[in-house]
Structures are given as C-alpha cells and as structure tokens.
Amino acid sequence: MPSEERKAWFAQTVEDKKHTLYRVALLMLKSSADAQDAVSEAVEATFRRLDRLRHDQALPSYLVRSTINASHAVLRRRKRETATDQPEIHLSPHTPETPVWMYLSGIKEKYRLPLMLRFSENMTEAEIAALLHLPRGTVSSHISRGLKILREEMKKEEAGRG
Amino acid sequence: MDEKTLAHLIFEQRPLPPQAFDQRITRQVNRLVREEQAMKKKISVLALCVILILSLTLFGALAELLGLNLFEVFGQSDKRLMELAPKAVLTEVSPVDLTSSELGTVRAGINSAYYDGQSLLVAYSIQNSRFMEAFTPTEEQLARMQKSQNPGIIMVQDPQTDALILEWNKAYQENRPFGFALHEINPSDHTTAQGGIDLPPSQESIISGEDGLIYRIREYESPLPEAARDQEALDIEIGLFQIASYRYFDGQDVYEAFERKEAAPMQAKVWRADAAFRELKGEGALEGLPLSISAQASAVSIHLTLTSQEGDIPILPHPQDQWYGLYLSDESGREYRAEGAGEISGPQLAVSFEGTGQIPNQLFLKLIVRSEEQDILQALADTAPITLE
Numbered sequence A: 001m002p003s004e005e006r007k008a009w010f011a012q013t014v015e016d017k018k019h020t021l022y023r024v025a026l027l028m029l030k031s032s033a034d035a036q037d038a039v040s041e042a043v044e045a046t047f048r049r050l051d052r053l054r055h056d057q058a059l060p061s062y063l064v065r066s067t068i069n070a071s072h073a074v075l076r077r078r079k080r081e082t083a084t085d086q087p088e089i090h091l092s093p094h095t096p097e098t099p100v101w102m103y104l105s106g107i108k109e110k111y112r113l114p115l116m117l118r119f120s121e122n123m124t125e126a127e128i129a130a131l132l133h134l135p136r137g138t139v140s141s142h143i144s145r146g147l148k149i150l151r152e153e154m155k156k157e158e159a160g161r162g
Numbered sequence B: 001m002d003e004k005t006l007a008h009l010i011f012e013q014r015p016l017p018p019q020a021f022d023q024r025i026t027r028q029v030n031r032l033v034r035e036e037q038a039m040k041k042k043i044s045v046l047a048l049c050v051i052l053i054l055s056l057t058l059f060g061a062l063a064e065l066l067g068l069n070l071f072e073v074f075g076q077s078d079k080r081l082m083e084l085a086p087k088a089v090l091t092e093v094s095p096v097d098l099t100s101s102e103l104g105t106v107r108a109g110i111n112s113a114y115y116d117g118q119s120l121l122v123a124y125s126i127q128n129s130r131f132m133e134a135f136t137p138t139e140e141q142l143a144r145m146q147k148s149q150n151p152g153i154i155m156v157q158d159p160q161t162d163a164l165i166l167e168w169n170k171a172y173q174e175n176r177p178f179g180f181a182l183h184e185i186n187p188s189d190h191t192t193a194q195g196g197i198d199l200p201p202s203q204e205s206i207i208s209g210e211d212g213l214i215y216r217i218r219e220y221e222s223p224l225p226e227a228a229r230d231q232e233a234l235d236i237e238i239g240l241f242q243i244a245s246y247r248y249f250d251g252q253d254v255y256e257a258f259e260r261k262e263a264a265p266m267q268a269k270v271w272r273a274d275a276a277f278r279e280l281k282g283e284g285a286l287e288g289l290p291l292s293i294s295a296q297a298s299a300v301s302i303h304l305t306l307t308s309q310e311g312d313i314p315i316l317p318h319p320q321d322q323w324y325g326l327y328l329s330d331e332s333g334r335e336y337r338a339e340g341a342g343e344i345s346g347p348q349l350a351v352s353f354e355g356t357g358q359i360p361n362q363l364f365l366k367l368i369v370r371s372e373e374q375d376i377l378q379a380l381a382d383t384a385p386i387t388l389e
Helices: A004-029 A032-048 A056-081 A099-104 A109-120 A125-132 A136-161 B003-012 B019-056 B060-066 B070-075 B079-088 B139-144 B163-173 B376-382
Strands: B092-094 B096-100 B104-115 B120-127 B130-134 B178-193 B197-199 B201-208 B214-220 B233-249 B254-271 B278-286 B289-297 B301-308 B322-330 B337-345 B348-354 B363-371 B386-388
Touching: A004 A032, A004 A056, A004 A109, A004 B019, A032 A056, A032 B019, A056 A125, A099 A109, A099 A136, A099 B003, A109 A125, A109 A136, A109 B003, A125 A136, A136 B003, B070 B079, B070 B104, B070 B120, B070 B201, B070 B214, B079 B104, B079 B120, B092 B104, B096 B178, B096 B233, B096 B254, B104 B178, B104 B233, B104 B254, B120 B178, B120 B233, B120 B254, B130 B163, B139 B254, B163 B178, B163 B233, B178 B214, B178 B254, B278 B363, B278 B386, B289 B363, B289 B386, B301 B322, B301 B363, B322 B348, B322 B376, B363 B376
Parallel strands: none
Antiparallel strands: B092 B254, B096 B104, B104 B120, B120 B214, B130 B178, B178 B197, B178 B233, B201 B214, B233 B254, B278 B289, B289 B301, B301 B348, B322 B363, B337 B348, B363 B386
C-alpha cells in the first residue's frame, strides 16, 4: 500500500504535470478527447504501480512514460478498429492561435516528442533521453533536425499561401 | 523565422486542455484513493470467508498458520495466478513472529510460491504491520529531526481510521503544532535464494486489509539468474525491516525523522513444480534469412530464441523507423504479450513473452519488419505463421 506521503506526492505530481501529460498525448493522438482518455489511463496505471516505484523523484517521468504507452495503445486500437481511416485531427480547437503546434503535430513522432518536451515542457536533453530510452546524442540530433523540419514545413505552407 | 524564435513559439503557444479535463483528473485522483479503501474492505470480507472455509477443510495446518493460498486471492483479478495456485502451495515455510512495543505481535510469512526452474513468483503476508500514534518530540528529539520538503497536507484514505492524519491536516492548516509517529514492518526489496543469490524482482502487487494486514505477490525477472535456474528447490528469504517515521509540525515548519532496524527474514523452501516446461521448435525465415526458432514455454513465461542459419540477424537499415515485430499466439488463439523489446546478439534474437497460466502445446509466430506508416492488419494478414511444436 502506498504510504500517505507517497499518495500525497502522487496527487501533487499529477496536479503539477497534468497539462504536460495532456500535451504529450495530444501530440501523439491529435484528438483532445483521446488525449484526455490516455492521460486518465496513465494516471490510473501509475497509481496501481505506485508501490513499485523505487524513488519518488522518478514519478514525473513515470507519468509521462505511462502517457506515451497509453497513447500508443490508443493508436494500436485505432489501427485495429479503423485500419484504413486516418484519425480525426482536433488539435486544440479552443486555441486558434496555435499554428506552430498544428505543424508540430504533423511531423514524425521521433522528432515531435523530443521537440515538445524540450521547448514546451522545458525538459533537459538528458531528461528526455532517459524518458524516451534514447542516447542523448540522438535526442540532441532529433531536436535539431525536428526544428529544421518544422521550419521547412511552415515555410512551405507560407509559400503555398503567398 | 529563426529556430530560436520557433522554439520560443512552441512554448508560448502550448495548447491547454479544456477545463473539464482538470476537473476529471482531480476527481480521478480522489476516487483512486477512496476506491483503494473500498477494495480493502471488500477483500477483507472475502478473505474472512475463505479463511473460514480453508480452516475447516483442505489446508488445515497451513490455513491455520498463515491463512489462505494468496495466489487464489490475487487470482481473482489475474487468471494466470489462479491457474498457478494449485502448484504454489508450500509445506515448508517459516513465518516470523516479531514483537514490538508499538505494533504488538507482528506475524509475517511467505504463504505460497511458484517455481518452475526458470521463473519464480512469491506471495506473502504481514499481519498487524502498521500503527500510528500522536507524537510530540522533546527538544532533544526535535533537534535531531530534519526540516521536510514534502507537502504539508497528507491525503486521507479513511476518515474513521486515519483520525491522526485528519488531525494533522487540520493542525497544519491552522498553524497549530501537531505530530505523529508511524510504525511499520516493511519487506526488503531484495530476495535471496540458496543463501546468497540475489533474485531481481520485476513487479509486485499488493492488497491491503484492515489493521495493517497486507498481502503481496512478487514476481521476478524471468529467466532467473543462472545459479537459481533448474534447481530441485529454492530456499528463499525476504528480509524485513522495522521502520518508524516521525513527523512534527511546530506551527511553522514540518520536521521529519526516520528509523530503520533489520528484523528476522521470512523464509520458505519452494519445490520445483512438476511438468512445468515444454520445449517447442520450428523453422522459418525473416526477409529471406533462414531461421531456427526455439521456445521454452512455461505457465509463467515463454522465452523465444530465433537463430539465423546464415550469419548475423541483420540490423535494419533505418532502425529509427523500422523494427522487428513478433506476434505470438497458441493453439487456443491466446495472444501473448512481449516483455520488453528483445535483444539481438549476433545470429540470435531473443524475446520473452508473459505466460497465460497454461503451457501451450503449439505456438504460432508471425515475423514482420514493422514501420510507423505500415498497415499492421494487412501486414499480419499477408504473413504466414511459423508453427512451433
């Protein structure tokens, strides 16, 4: 049974990180409703495994990792259920001022997640590397490459409009 | 737009979830805590019924000693454990009786365990493992305590039994001095076999009952360390620690202290279960490369080894975008879940799968080179299975 202190820490960490978790899921799933469900699943799964966590400090990363796993599960379900359909895109319909995120959601996951974690959530490259189980150099190059791709995509779009 | 500006925009334009999401998550966290308490009560009632039945019938001495086969209790929500329960009954256990001035008599013991030569699961119980009392430190004690960085407010599980936590939270909000001490008996993270082989755990499930009763089932990385494999029996030992945590609020700051003392370990002899293994073999190909495939299948896990007959298993040309997908099922149509990503070492690729509680007679493996954009349903439909028997 998790101790009282650990439960309080869990509640506090979920409170602090819930928007990060939502954005991680949103970038992966491109649907606000699915993202909310994925975060909810991740919170549930993390609580059930709270006793297995060796260190309290690992909890934020564990929550993000669980959210990524839950999002992958949704993606797998989607493939089974609608093998040929593309998922609906509902990236933050309430915030029309988010064009960068619209482009961000369009690039490959391997660039998208490190970029988002680095610049939106202010995580260090070392933290991202540990979280995504990637070498730090790979994270660094994905961030750098991802920024270039993002800029190129935005340029293309602007040229298309102009 | 330069990259620095772009990075800044990613931060500036972060999407926020709808307000309902915040409320949903807050409700969920509160529910999780309440539900755990409700589950504790439900299990207590169930356990009482089972203890009564077992005491009167089959397991006489063991039931009297430690209660019931905990594989059956955990098997209520995990079919695999229910299947293993009959093979997990132990006859040679050494429960520990500890006496503590705060906790009274604590009985802890390994209740049941399953060992098949490669995998191990151990269930144990600790009765009367937790006690709380009000605590006001002397000046000398307070001087030895450390200021805490943890949140002041503590989550309450059950207002009836956690009166001291409620009182703590109230005192903290009112800036009024208050303190409590929590006394616990906790198991060590380490399990040893044959007097010194460390068995790394992979996961542990816990059910908490009333009055500090806990049931736990611990699973270990499979296969076990080589020295613990293929033994007739394992003599296992899980250490216990007597822990006291002190927390005091002086009206301004929270202070904490922590004491830990080693207690006598729980011990048991776990005999190897009969007919617990099946070796299955098959031949196939991956991208034209001929492979021989072997599987060691037990009720707990399946270790699959693919060996190339013509040199090393190739590293995929675009490892960031491609990976090997292995899909395993058996003659009953049960699908197996891979434990981790597997390892390639020269001509061999090894992957472990979680068992179902039963040993399969036949396995069917589909091998696919996966990529992000691939239609996996179509790829699976297009791939012929390799039969292992």
